Amino acid sequence: MKPVKVGLLGLGTVGTGVVRIVEGHQEDLQNQTGSPIVIDKILVQDASKSRAVNIDPGKLTEDPWDIIHDPDISVIVEVMGGIELTKGYILEALARGKHVITANKDLMALHGPEILAAAQEHGCDVLYEASVAGGIPIIRTLVEGFSSDRITKIMGIVNGTTNYILTKMTQEGTVYSEALAEAQQLGYAEADPTSDVEGLDAARKMTILSTLGFRSNVALEDVDVKGISSVSREDILYAGRLGYVVKLLGIAESQDDFISVSVQPTMVKHSHPLASVNGVFNAVYVFGEAVGETMFYGAGAGEMPTATSIVADLVAVVKNLKLGVNGKQALLTYKLKKLKTDEQISSKYFMLLHVDDRAGVLAKITQAFAECEVSLESVLQQPNASITEAEIIIITHDASKAAVTKVLDAFKQMDVVKNIRSVYRVEG
Amino acid sequence: MKPVKVGLLGLGTVGTGVVRIVEGHQEDLQNQTGSPIVIDKILVQDASKSRAVNIDPGKLTEDPWDIIHDPDISVIVEVMGGIELTKGYILEALARGKHVITANKDLMALHGPEILAAAQEHGCDVLYEASVAGGIPIIRTLVEGFSSDRITKIMGIVNGTTNYILTKMTQEGTVYSEALAEAQQLGYAEADPTSDVEGLDAARKMTILSTLGFRSNVALEDVDVKGISSVSREDILYAGRLGYVVKLLGIAESQDDFISVSVQPTMVKHSHPLASVNGVFNAVYVFGEAVGETMFYGAGAGEMPTATSIVADLVAVVKNLKLGVNGKQALLTYKLKKLKTDEQISSKYFMLLHVDDRAGVLAKITQAFAECEVSLESVLQQPNASITEAEIIIITHDASKAAVTKVLDAFKQMDVVKNIRSVYRVEG
Known part of the structure; x- marks a missing residue:
């Protein structure tokens, strides 16, 4: 059997996890897809650096075009991050008929429609399950599991850093600055935590989820964003006394096809399924007209959970290759976007x-x-x-x-x- | 566009929900599949009976063969229940090249491998998302979302009746017999509750989930089953004092490809995500080697949640029809079943x-x-x-x-x- 050759852009934490799963689960992957799957070339910044996994140094390259222009590579897995440069690589890969799997929420939130249109034009798959909520297969759930339903509300704890900070403040009475410092020490927060604590990361994920859930092209600038940096110990204390916990929630709502999307610290009633999602865990609560209340819970980040989603997308692409149906399952965002006014929210x-x-x-x-x-x-x-x-x-x-x-x-x-x-x- | 014609076997609660969704969401379904979807004929026991939904009486038939032998019908949705007779209808429909969607857990737990083999032989889809945990898309999640991972544990609250009874006993100190009587009054439990309270219904669902999760043909008789009829108020009280709640859990485990599957009342630690799943809600907790802890929560039964899953399967079948790839995505249970001994559990x-x-x-x-x-x-x-x-x-x-x-x-x-x-x- 001819192996499917994959080019990996990036070999950081998540890229390393992808290598581990593809190599460690090779037999299972072959049983499911009928093909060996080989990571053939890997883009790195410094090919001489030592790595956490054993990799044939001949596979490493510092030149992206070495991968993107390789006619033998049929699938690109993008885990390098970045926006404009990365978009260029992906569009070029699509133009050459390569399928793309990405974990890049920033890219998909900003340029998703353009990338998906290019994929359709060239008959390619673009899958991005790992871009939201790490190991939770929430994109599949929205697109396929609830294809028959009308989703009216999506509420997500989609940023582990802020959930860790708020959990710490709630359970131990820590103040915000101390909880943040601890998150930074543990590697849960970046040295510059702005994107997480000001809600921007969550907003990007909500852009993706609301686009999929409401089948309408929601843009990042449609999301009303407020972060957690002003949440005080006092607020959390009062919330607790009244039977609530403070969570940074992404909230997307649709009513009569008018939608609103926001990210903000929210008081969530103790009995709500989202209230007990603690630490770095993520969860997405989905309400559908027919299905009612549902919730999907799991690790929102990390090497192996994120890699699980990426390799599940890879299995899907390889199955499509076998069936000859790549580029045919693209989501149609067939609904005109109508944003709610403040009177309607x-x-x-x-x-x-x-x-x-x-x-x-x-x-x-x-x-x-x-x-x-x-x-x-x-x-x-x-x-x-x-x-x-x-x-x-x-x-x-x-x-x-x-x-x-x-x-x-x-x-x-x-x-x-x-x-x-x-x-x-x-x-x- | 030529409509896809569907034959519906059964017009009880769930069948009625299917009609409601297919008719009420027709525009969305067309946007997703590119085809009108029409429920063309419906098998009922008594065509003269009045119905909860408006249906053209000309669509009703009391003769199953009138549907199964109709060459214009390409998809059969089976929501009539029953085992041997129903199996005969489904096998005949498959032999005639019709795709089948079923909500029948009893049938799939007992005869799944035979039915799936017939589907493969005839190039047909058989989908059964609704057979486990109603509106929760757990089958898709196990088969597609976690295709890249090795699942080592599945724990499910997959029977709403017993979860209602245990919740009542826990929250209100009710004794078992009273809680059961109340569940019967509310329509959550049957007049003969044996199948629910003795764990048989949960065992059927765990047979299906463990087969999918472990990719090995688990049989109903492999499941070690104990129901909740002997759970006492005292047990629940002691559990509470020690920080546990009593839940009827289906537990499927896999270690080095040795598996065990059981259903039994279990003490679940308060902090575990399954502990706060109350009332008639269902949840399935999945642990994967790479993804770690995940949980999927929602309505486990009921007209509309179950119908949501059925119609999502219908969308998948119609998309496959368009792509010409029906019968190609069948799950391979490629692992030899090796059951754990009592020494290994x-x-x-x-x-x-x-x-x-x-x-x-x-x-x-x-x-x-x-x-x-x-x-x-x-x-x-x-x-x-x-x-x-x-x-x-x-x-x-x-x-x-x-x-x-x-x-x-x-x-x-x-x-x-x-x-x-x-x-x-x-x-x-």
């Missing part, structure tokens, strides 16, 4: 206010809610020994984002409101 | 014993464990006001099933052991 909210501790203040506050037509689920006023003001904790009923913004604007104009300490979306 | 165990309340008894008990080479994680002896004997609660370290059986046999020979109240496998 609706949820419950938590607010913590510091106010003047005198008669009539609560009346003024509740009056502001009433004028903006936001009704309240619960209101608690209490003294706070550490401040001179009184503290008001509010949970609203479902309210539009526009109305809540109006309420907050009104508070900013009020002398009696000293400080809008925090505002959170509430789920579950 | 290993886990932690919980035991509750009633013993004579006098000096030296605990020494005798622990001596018996030592002689069988079972080491203990924790031992608690305490008086029990409601009995004259003392109570001993033991949790073992990992021990072979054979050794634990030897210990229990030794206890049965001891005068001082009055009653082996309960023995549970422990997970998490």
Whole structure:
């Protein structure tokens, strides 16, 4: 049997995992696809560097074109990261009829439609299961498992770094800066953690998931993003007392084909399946009109989980090669994108206010809610020994984002409101 | 475009859901498959009966052959249940080149290999996502999502009826008989609940999941089955005190290609993802060598969740029709089945014993464990006001099933052991 030759772009953590699985599981892969699968050439920055896996040095190359222009290589696995340069490599590979598997969420979130169109033009597969939630096969689930359903909500804990930090803050009362430092020490957070903690990484993943779930081309700039750097120990404490945990959630919603996508720290009810997803684990909660509540849980990153998804995509590409049907299963984003306005985006909210501790203040506050037509689920006023003001904790009923913004604007104009300490979306 | 004509065998709850989705989501289905999908004929027991959905009475037939012999029908959806008769219909449909989608776990657990072989012979698809865990796309996940990995453990809460009963007993302290009666009133349990409460339904599903996960033909008789009818309020109470909940788990394990499959009430640690799966919900926990821990959660039964899975299979069949690749994606169970012996099956165990309340008894008990080479994680002896004997609660370290059986046999020979109240496998 003629082996399928694969070119690997990148030999970092994930690339090493891909080599391990393809070599270690060769017999299983052959049994499933009917072909030996060989990693034939590997792009590295420095071919003389020592490696975590045993690799024939003859396979290493520092020249990407050596791989992309090799007519014997039929599949490219891209795990080098980067955006513009990498996109160039992938488009050239597709133009030469090579199938592409990528773990690159940044690339797919920014240039997914262009890359998928090029794939279709050249009759090639582009698969990217590993780009979201590492080892969880969530892309297959959305595209195939729920092909018959109308998905109305996707909520994801899709960034392990921030989930580790928030779990630490919740379970041990650590403050944000300490939890972040620890995540950095453990290698869960980068030296520059901005992309993770400010929600950008999660936003890229939500762009991909909402595009697939709603079958409409969602763009990164459609995602409303807020990170976790302002989450305080106090917020987590109050959340706990009210029966909630704070999680950085990606939330994508679709109603009558109007969609909204956001990433923000959210108070999630204890009984919700997402509330018990802790540490670096990821989970994606999907609500479908017919199927109802579902959730998919697993490792969101790491060498072997991510490599599992990449090699599962490789099996799919090789099966398609055997059947001669590559490039035929491309997702059609056949729905016109219609974004919800702030009037259409609706949820419950938590607010913590510091106010003047005198008669009539609560009346003024509740009056502001009433004028903006936001009704309240619960209101608690209490003294706070550490401040001179009184503290008001509010949970609203479902309210539009526009109305809540109006309420907050009104508070900013009020002398009696000293400080809008925090505002959170509430789920579950 | 020529529509794809589907014959539906059965119009009960799930069949009705299939009609609802195919009609209600027609535009989406066409966008995904490029073809209109029409349910052309429906087998019913009584064509004159009134129906929950609007159906052209001309589509109803009481004669199965009217559907199976219709050359215009290319896909059969079987939701009538039953085993031998139904198998005959399906084999005849396959012989006539029709693709088959079934939700019938009993049929697939008993005759899966025969049916899949017939499908392969005739170049037809047989898909059965709905046969296990209703709306959770767990079959796709095992076959495609984890194609690259070696799965070593599958643990499933795959029977909603028993999970409802155990949840009720745990959360409200209800006794088994009352919880069962309530499940029957709510329609979650049948008038004759044997198949659910004795674990047979779960065993059928585990037969299917372990065959797919381990790529080896597991038979129903390979599954060691114990139901929940002897689970007492006391067991649940003790489990809770020790940090566990009692769940009916299907457990399939593979080590060096030796496998074991069982269904039994199990004590699951609170922190384990399966511990918080409550009510009629299902979940399947999958551990892969590379991917690590994953879990898939959702509705395990019901009209619309089950219909979601059936129609997702229908989309897959119609896509294959377009590509001309039906019957080509059959799973190869290429591994020889090797069952673990009781010496090879290993886990932690919980035991509750009633013993004579006098000096030296605990020494005798622990001596018996030592002689069988079972080491203990924790031992608690305490008086029990409601009995004259003392109570001993033991949790073992990992021990072979054979050794634990030897210990229990030794206890049965001891005068001082009055009653082996309960023995549970422990997970998490």
